[in-house]
Amino acid sequence: MVKVKFFAALRERLQCAEHSVPVHAGESVAAVRAWLIEQHPGWRHELLEKDVLCAKNFVFVDLQEPVSSGDELAFFPPVTGG
Amino acid sequence: MKPVIRVQQHDFSVAEEYQRLTQASNCGAVVTFSGLVRELADTELEAMTLEHYPGMTEQVLAGLVEQARQRWQLGDVTLIHRVGRLTLNEQIVFVGVAAPHRKAAFAAAMFIMDYLKTQAPFWKQEHTAEGSYWVAAKDSDQQAAQNWQEDL
Numbered sequence: 001m002v003k004v005k006f007f008a009a010l011r012e013r014l015q016c017a018e019h020s021v022p023v024h025a026g027e028s029v030a031a032v033r034a035w036l037i038e039q040h041p042g043w044r045h046e047l048l049e050k051d052v053l054c055a056k057n058f059v060f061v062d063l064q065e066p067v068s069s070g071d072e073l074a075f076f077p078p079v080t081g082g
Numbered sequence: 083m084k085p086v087i088r089v090q091q092h093d094f095s096v097a098e099e100y101q102r103l104t105q106a107s108n109c110g111a112v113v114t115f116s117g118l119v120r121e122l123a124d125t126e127l128e129a130m131t132l133e134h135y136p137g138m139t140e141q142v143l144a145g146l147v148e149q150a151r152q153r154w155q156l157g158d159v160t161l162i163h164r165v166g167r168l169t170l171n172e173q174i175v176f177v178g179v180a181a182p183h184r185k186a187a188f189a190a191a192m193f194i195m196d197y198l199k200t201q202a203p204f205w206k207q208e209h210t211a212e213g214s215y216w217v218a219a220k221d222s223d224q225q226a227a228q229n230w231q232e233d234l
Contacts, residue, residue, distance in 0.1 A: 008133050008205035009216040051219075055203070058138035074135060074203075078219030081132065081163060081204025082117055082175055082195060 002032060002067055007076035013046050023067050029054055030063040032073060051078050085147040085159040089139050091166040094176055099160050103180045109157040111184040113191045117175040119168050128209045132165045132174070135203035139163070146197045150179075153193065154186035161194060163204060193230055199223040 004019045011017050021032050037044045046052075055074045056065055067073065086102070088094075096116055103112045119130050147159050157180035164174055177194050181187035206217040 005135070007135055007203065008207070012216075055135070055138055058135075058141045060201075074138070076135070076203060077205065077216070079200065079203050080206045080217040080219055081134070081202050082199040082223075 001069055002071045002073055004032065004036065005072065005074040007074065009077050010046060010052065010075060014040075014043055021073075023069055023071075025068070027067055028063060029056065029061060029065045029067060029073065032067060033063070033075075047075065049077075052076070053078065083158055085144065085161060087140060087143045087147065087160075088162045089134060089136075089143075089165060090162065091164065093164070093173060094162050096173075096176065099162070099176055099178050103158050103160060103178045106157045106180055109180040109182055111182070111187040112178065112180045113184070113187040114176065114178040115191050115195060116173050117195075119170055119172050119174060121170060122208065122210065125210045125212060127170055128211065129167050129169050130209065131167050131207045131214075132163075133205045133207070134163075134165050138203050142202045143198070146194050146201065149197070150190040150193050154181065154190045155183075156181045156186060156190055159190070159194075161198075163198075163202070165204070196223070196226040196230060200227040 001020045002023050004021055006014055006016055021035050033047055037047055052075055054061055056071055100114055121127055143161050147161060160178040162176040168174060177191050179187045179191045200223055208215050208217060
């Protein structure tokens with residue numbers, strides 16, 4: 001399993017802060033996202049937005065990044081601090 | 083020198099932070115920047131909420147300071163960002179950089195802020211009489227961070 005967190009506007013629109021996702025060897029962030037969309041078809045539009053960012057274990061990654069059990073993933077909108 | 087990096091709800095004192103940065107005898111320059119909550123152009127701001135990603139935020143901020151250290155000769159660096167609910171004119175962010183010479187201090191402070199704007203996982207939500215809105219990211223902030231890469 002990987003833990004997936006959502007933040008800010010994305011968390012509000014999905015009405016979900018955290019979700020567990022089963023992963024198999026060799027899968028990537030893209031596979032995790034596809035699984036989430038399969039489970040929650042209403043999330044498709046939000047998760048496929050091209051400006052959604054992804055982090056694995058606190059580091060920015062792209063969709064090809066491999067994931068393994070125990071990783072923490074996060075999806076969130078562009079950041080607006082400062 | 084280990085930088086001071088804090089993500090906190092409570093306010094900070096620029097005077098205290100500045101004082102700490104002036105302690106090193108080899109540093110002849112201290113540059114500080116503070117970012118404040120400002121009014122909106124078209125509607126009245128009641129408050130702002132700052133959300134962040136605990137764990138990642140601190141790691142990203144430490145990484146930004148480390149990158150600045152690799153580019154310039156620096157002394158102590160302090161980076162503070164507030165989270166939670168803030169009202170008009172409240173302080174949001176502080177960056178303070180001590181360095182032997184001013185050019186490095188100015189450049190590093192600007193570099194850290196430009197990267198913080200596009201890399202650190204903070205999100206602002208503005209509360210107005212008409213409702214609450216998440217602030218949209220600005221292209222100009224992306225461009226500012228990108229300019230430092232072209233400078234390499």
